[in-house]
Amino acid sequence: MEKKSFKNLLLLSAATTLCAACAKVSFSPVDVTTEAAITPSKTVTLSEVVAYGNKQVDFLVVFDDSNSMLPDLQKLAASLGSFVTSLESSDIDWQMCMTTTRSLMVGGSPTWGTSYNWVGYTPKAGTPNSLLKRGTANLDGIFVNTVNSLQIGGAGSGDERGIKTAYEHFKSGALSNVSGNGCYRAGAAVSVIIVSNEDERSVGGDQSKVKATDAAGSYQPLEAEDLPINLVSQAQSSFGADVRFTFNSIIVKPGDSTCEAKQDASGTSPSHPGAIYAQASNMTDGGVGSICDANFASSLNTFKDKIVNSMSHLTLQCEPDPATVKVVINSQEFTQFTIDKNLMKFKTPLIEGTKIDLKFDCK
Numbered sequence: 001m002e003k004k005s006f007k008n009l010l011l012l013s014a015a016t017t018l019c020a021a022c023a024k025v026s027f028s029p030v031d032v033t034t035e036a037a038i039t040p041s042k043t044v045t046l047s048e049v050v051a052y053g054n055k056q057v058d059f060l061v062v063f064d065d066s067n068s069m070l071p072d073l074q075k076l077a078a079s080l081g082s083f084v085t086s087l088e089s090s091d092i093d094w095q096m097c098m099t100t101t102r103s104l105m106v107g108g109s110p111t112w113g114t115s116y117n118w119v120g121y122t123p124k125a126g127t128p129n130s131l132l133k134r135g136t137a138n139l140d141g142i143f144v145n146t147v148n149s150l151q152i153g154g155a156g157s158g159d160e161r162g163i164k165t166a167y168e169h170f171k172s173g174a175l176s177n178v179s180g181n182g183c184y185r186a187g188a189a190v191s192v193i194i195v196s197n198e199d200e201r202s203v204g205g206d207q208s209k210v211k212a213t214d215a216a217g218s219y220q221p222l223e224a225e226d227l228p229i230n231l232v233s234q235a236q237s238s239f240g241a242d243v244r245f246t247f248n249s250i251i252v253k254p255g256d257s258t259c260e261a262k263q264d265a266s267g268t269s270p271s272h273p274g275a276i277y278a279q280a281s282n283m284t285d286g287g288v289g290s291i292c293d294a295n296f297a298s299s300l301n302t303f304k305d306k307i308v309n310s311m312s313h314l315t316l317q318c319e320p321d322p323a324t325v326k327v328v329i330n331s332q333e334f335t336q337f338t339i340d341k342n343l344m345k346f347k348t349p350l351i352e353g354t355k356i357d358l359k360f361d362c363k
Contacts (some may be wrong), residue, residue, distance in 0.1 A: 165217045
């Protein structure tokens with residue numbers, strides 16, 4: 001299979017349109033030993049105008065290509081064609097790259113985040129086979145042919161690292177990297193879609209989740225590149241602090257024991273709830289769908305709505321002290337919001353052109 005190198009946390013969008021996130025907030029990467037650390041107390045002041053979006057979305061599809069995943073990948077392939085057709089009918093200027101959760105040996109070293117070529121795709125001159133673009137014909141066939149061409153199972157596939165894969169893909173696709181994978185455009189929203197019946201590194205770095213039927217070595221500790229907050233930081237570093245980024249997961253939802261048992265019974269290896277993937281989705285206001293659904297059309301439509309419809313939220317760089325939060329919208333004090341950890345949710349959408357002033361102290 002030919003391959004090529006592959007190319008989000010402040011979201012604030014307006015009703016029925018894409019708009020750029022309004023606050024320039026940096027998220028500092030954390031080491032795995034300090035993931036739960038709280039940002040030192042400080043005062044944060046933001047003042048921005050909700051920008052007007054350009055309706056460009058760059059997708060990264062991440063396939064878990066481990067032993068038990070072929071039927072689920074085929075379900076995804078069967079749904080992707082109608083998904084991107086609906087994107088086109090919404091006038092979204094989309095493009096899409098694809099990679100897998102496994103590493104590939106490049107120069108003798110395991111490498112994540114390599115773009116794969118789409119199979120049965122003949123792009124226009126100047127567009128690589130790894131970059132699927134709006135207006136392409138026979139999308140259904142391309143998705144099915146690509147999935148069926150994947151090497152399911154085998155070397156490297158058992159260590160599923162969807163977040164690390166996206167992290168490395170973002171690094172390669174950074175806007176400043178002229179020799180990178182070319183999958184991302186300045187000002188475009190970035191949306192990851194992952195389908196997996198396991199978690200990051202199979203068990204999400206939690207040794208207690210290892211099952212008796214798991215292969216030896218199934219537990220691997222999470223590294224910095226496996227953490228959702230660091231993926232967000234890399235998205236901002238690669239594409240700008242205002243990047244509109246969503247991480248969308250089709251997984252065994254945490255707590256869904258029925259789906260987990262169904263996956264265990266039908267696969268060649270045990271499944272595991274995607275706790276880390278769900279965390280990444282919740283952190284970026286992305287969607288979470290069930291891998292046990294008969295098809296993935298509903299989940300994919302939800303992911304589209306996360307981009308197209310209004311999303312009245314703001315992700316803050318730290319968890320605020322509620323007593324110190326002051327929000328002013330268009331010069332008027334505003335109280336119609338809730339705070340869940342570091343996520344501020346507005347009860348009414350903030351439309352393009354809205355001016356927001358925000359001040360708070362970190363806990």
